[in-house]
Amino acid sequence: MVLNQFLFLSALLFCIGVYGVIVRKNAVLVLMSIELMVNAVNLNLVAFALYNDNVIGQVFALFAIAIAAAEVGVGLAIVLLIYRNRRNVDLGTLSEMKG
Amino acid sequence: MSVLAVFNTGVLSNALAAEAAADKVSDGFLLANSWWLPVMSFVGFWAILLLAKRINVKNAAAYMGIAVIGVQFAFAAGAVVQWQQRTAVVVEHAESQSAEGEAHSTASDTTEAETSDETHAESLGAIGAASGFSLGSEEGEVVKLRPSVERSVSWYRNGDTDIRIGTHVDGFAVAMLFVVAFISLTVHVFSREYLRTDSRITHYFAALSLFTGAMLWMVQSATTLGVLFGWELMGLCSFLLIGHWWEDRDNTDAALKAFFTTRIGDIGLLIGIVILFFAGGKTFDIAVINERALNGEIRQWLCFVAATCLFAGVIGKSAQFPLHTWLPDAMAGPTPASALIHAATMVVAGVYLVARLYGVFWSGFSIHAGGMNLGALVGSITLVMAALLAFVQTDIKKVLAYSTVSQLGYMVMGLAVGGWAGAIFHLVTHAFFKALLFQASGSIAHSGSHHSFEMERMGGLRKYMPVTFATFTAGYLALCGVFPMAGFWSKDEVLTAAKTNGYTWAFVAGSLGAFLTACYMTRTYTKTFFGENRLHLFHDDHDAQLVNTGHDAHTTHDVHVGHVGHEGAGGLEGAGGLEGAGGHEGAGGHDDHGPHESNIWITAPLAALAVMSTVVGLLQWPKFYAFEHFIANITFEETVIARWGSPEFNLTGVAIPSSILGLLGIAIGVVYFKVFNHDFGLVKRGGIFALVHKVLKNKYYLDHLWTGVVIGFVKGPLAKAAYWFNQQGLDGAVDTAGRTSVGVSRWVYRFIDQGTVDMFANGIGSTTNNLGSGLRKTQTGNVQNYAAIFIGAVGLAVLAIVLFI
Numbered sequence: 058m059v060l061n062q063f064l065f066l067s068a069l070l071f072c073i074g075v076y077g078v079i080v081r082k083n084a085v086l087v088l089m090s091i092e093l094m095v096n097a098v099n100l101n102l103v104a105f106a107l108y109n110d111n112v113i114g115q116v117f118a119l120f121a122i123a124i125a126a127a128e129v130g131v132g133l134a135i136v137l138l139i140y141r142n143r144r145n146v147d148l149g150t151l152s153e154m155k156g
Numbered sequence: 157m158s159v160l161a162v163f164n165t166g167v168l169s170n171a172l173a174a175e176a177a178a179d180k181v182s183d184g185f186l187l188a189n190s191w192w193l194p195v196m197s198f199v200g201f202w203a204i205l206l207l208a209k210r211i212n213v214k215n216a217a218a219y220m221g222i223a224v225i226g227v228q229f230a231f232a233a234g235a236v237v238q239w240q241q242r243t244a245v246v247v248e249h250a251e252s253q254s255a256e257g258e259a260h261s262t263a264s265d266t267t268e269a270e271t272s273d274e275t276h277a278e279s280l281g282a283i284g285a286a287s288g289f290s291l292g293s294e295e296g297e298v299v300k301l302r303p304s305v306e307r308s309v310s311w312y313r314n315g316d317t318d319i320r321i322g323t324h325v326d327g328f329a330v331a332m333l334f335v336v337a338f339i340s341l342t343v344h345v346f347s348r349e350y351l352r353t354d355s356r357i358t359h360y361f362a363a364l365s366l367f368t369g370a371m372l373w374m375v376q377s378a379t380t381l382g383v384l385f386g387w388e389l390m391g392l393c394s395f396l397l398i399g400h401w402w403e404d405r406d407n408t409d410a411a412l413k414a415f416f417t418t419r420i421g422d423i424g425l426l427i428g429i430v431i432l433f434f435a436g437g438k439t440f441d442i443a444v445i446n447e448r449a450l451n452g453e454i455r456q457w458l459c460f461v462a463a464t465c466l467f468a469g470v471i472g473k474s475a476q477f478p479l480h481t482w483l484p485d486a487m488a489g490p491t492p493a494s495a496l497i498h499a500a501t502m503v504v505a506g507v508y509l510v511a512r513l514y515g516v517f518w519s520g521f522s523i524h525a526g527g528m529n530l531g532a533l534v535g536s537i538t539l540v541m542a543a544l545l546a547f548v549q550t551d552i553k554k555v556l557a558y559s560t561v562s563q564l565g566y567m568v569m570g571l572a573v574g575g576w577a578g579a580i581f582h583l584v585t586h587a588f589f590k591a592l593l594f595q596a597s598g599s600i601a602h603s604g605s606h607h608s609f610e611m612e613r614m615g616g617l618r619k620y621m622p623v624t625f626a627t628f629t630a631g632y633l634a635l636c637g638v639f640p641m642a643g644f645w646s647k648d649e650v651l652t653a654a655k656t657n658g659y660t661w662a663f664v665a666g667s668l669g670a671f672l673t674a675c676y677m678t679r680t681y682t683k684t685f686f687g688e689n690r691l692h693l694f695h696d697d698h699d700a701q702l703v704n705t706g707h708d709a710h711t712t713h714d715v716h717v718g719h720v721g722h723e724g725a726g727g728l729e730g731a732g733g734l735e736g737a738g739g740h741e742g743a744g745g746h747d748d749h750g751p752h753e754s755n756i757w758i759t760a761p762l763a764a765l766a767v768m769s770t771v772v773g774l775l776q777w778p779k780f781y782a783f784e785h786f787i788a789n790i791t792f793e794e795t796v797i798a799r800w801g802s803p804e805f806n807l808t809g810v811a812i813p814s815s816i817l818g819l820l821g822i823a824i825g826v827v828y829f830k831v832f833n834h835d836f837g838l839v840k841r842g843g844i845f846a847l848v849h850k851v852l853k854n855k856y857y858l859d860h861l862w863t864g865v866v867i868g869f870v871k872g873p874l875a876k877a878a879y880w881f882n883q884q885g886l887d888g889a890v891d892t893a894g895r896t897s898v899g900v901s902r903w904v905y906r907f908i909d910q911g912t913v914d915m916f917a918n919g920i921g922s923t924t925n926n927l928g929s930g931l932r933k934t935q936t937g938n939v940q941n942y943a944a945i946f947i948g949a950v951g952l953a954v955l956a957i958v959l960f961i
Contacts, residue, residue: 079944087940148940155937 063104071097084136084146095125184238187305187325190376193228197369200224204362218348221361225341232337239330242302301790308378317438324378327787332375335584336501339591340368342761343496346595349757350492350602367393371501379440380429390502391418397493398486410488417482421472428465446515463520474506474564477538481859484557491598499560499594500587507567511580523574526658531572536665538565543672548852552597553609555680560590566650573662575653577784582650585642585772589634592765596628599758604751605691616689620751623759625685627766632681634769636674637818642773652810667817674818678825
């Protein structure tokens, strides 16, 4: 099999995720971008597991998916609360912690 | 026994400890628990103070005091028996002499002792020769001594220094315990009658108990600190009792004088104790200090300095020349208190100190060298000087006070010429017969001369007061050193030591003192008990005199009004004997009757003391020397006693000449004072005798010296000079120091504080402030900024890892 293509796809996904996290103003989209980054890593784990003929990477990926699901649950709950309080989820206006 | 091994580190006690381990010597119960004695007194002191007035018994304080001292006396007597029964252990040289000598030389090497081997060899030979201390007198015979009973607890620790407090009970201590308890008992009983109308009898007996406790503690204390504690406590009680009748200004003055004069000496005592503490290897333990002083671990000059400082304390407390002036004034106190404190026990504290720390004095004063030393000089001067002063006194208590000073000089001289056992023996015998004489004089004042001690008011009392007369006679003969009374033996011991040990001049001074003593005591004796009674000559001014002299005046005469009727029957002459004397205290009753005998509360103590004054000397009967065996001390055995032993009884050289001198003194006294009834006949003719009389009357002008010259100088020129120096010198210095400080402070404030310290402090603050406001800008509150920085940082880190690893 060819590892390069998987790694390339993974890197692409990760970069899109980074871009989304830094640039998008919508909190839901930022969460989705984080999900992209997590899945890029998962892709890497599975690819290396196959490449090395070792099941541990796949197990690890399963754990990561489970944790990512929990994380998204918490993140969406936060976003929902922010929406209830402010009637929008624009990250640009969320600067109460400004020093 | 195990404690002994802890305390004494020398060869001797190691041998002892080994010996004791072999066959266990059990400490007697009373010997091991002798600390109960002072504790009983202190409990009694508080009990009398707090409870006596609540008990509905007349003079409950007196009975409480007598009960406590009674128990203590039984305790002390039991301790004497237990000490006598205590198993003696072999001290040394049961084996061949040479082997022992070897052991000693190695020991002296290891301890770096300066004592040469020859000294040890000599001392070993001498122990064999000193038959007084060996059970048999054969050469190479074993020497058996009783080990002392030691108990101590750690008072506090400071680093390696362990300050201990405890008791050291040996024969000397037991003898002292017995003497103190015995005399205190007689004094308590005597005081019950003598002060029964006194308004402050509670305080009197409380102070008496406290004093007894302090003395009982001091004589058994194992450390110099403990001795100091008892010593000062006794000084306090002395002050309280001299000033017991403080309504009279003279009495308070006398109390203050006694206190301050002894305090002057106590400064020396304190310094000496501190010197010994450091010189002896950070210990207050007397046995250790003695041993180290004797084996040379404490250097000789240090011993000399320490001994001289301690001797200052002795001069103050034991009323030696030139600080003896307080003792005659101390007679202002109640007579039984004088008998206990200022004749028998407290004033011998100084003598006790010298005897207890004898190793220090032995080495410091180079007593073994013979010839002359400070102690012997002061003692000799004191004994002759005070004896001369006693001639011109008209107050019987003052005569006895100067006699006490003289006899204390005897003891100090005896110790300083190497007569350790003899001086201690004189201390013991003197305690008995001088307490007797004082209490007999108290009996006279109480019943025979209307509370006056002026001998002019006495005379012919032997007819009126037979018991007092008989007991006074016993004390008189004992003091004059007439065979076989107590004074004969002890005085001879001291004189023999002086003669044998090469202190010929001290021997001469002592003999002269014995002669003078016999002479002035005969004067007192004849004036008091013989001739016509002169009391009636003074009846007119009796009441005035009563107020003026203040001595033992009963301030609460009206208390006993009820006795007046009884007293009429009591009769003149005290014909009713012991019991008929009861009612003489009544108001106004004094003019109605003449001298009579005191009652049983007074005569019983006198009789007990008279018996002791007669028989106690026999303890030193030649060949047996029971007293010397009793007090034999292990620490001194090797060096001090063995060096000369205790000199044998010297019949032809000392005993007979001194007896002849004493009898001659009595004879001259009888002829001069009684047959010709001169008293100051020669003085009236003027010339040299009048001059001498004047000097003696003025007590060698020593009081003038102290109050006029010394205190006057301190009060006048010295105080002025001190004030001037204070204003000009000290205050100038203080002012300059103050101004300089202000200037320096200002400079420091401006340049150091403001310029440097504050600059740093402010710098730290402002730097932090600036940094904070700079960093503050990075905190945008925008979560995407944080994420960008985070990702950027991770990216940089990954880049670094890829590039450099």
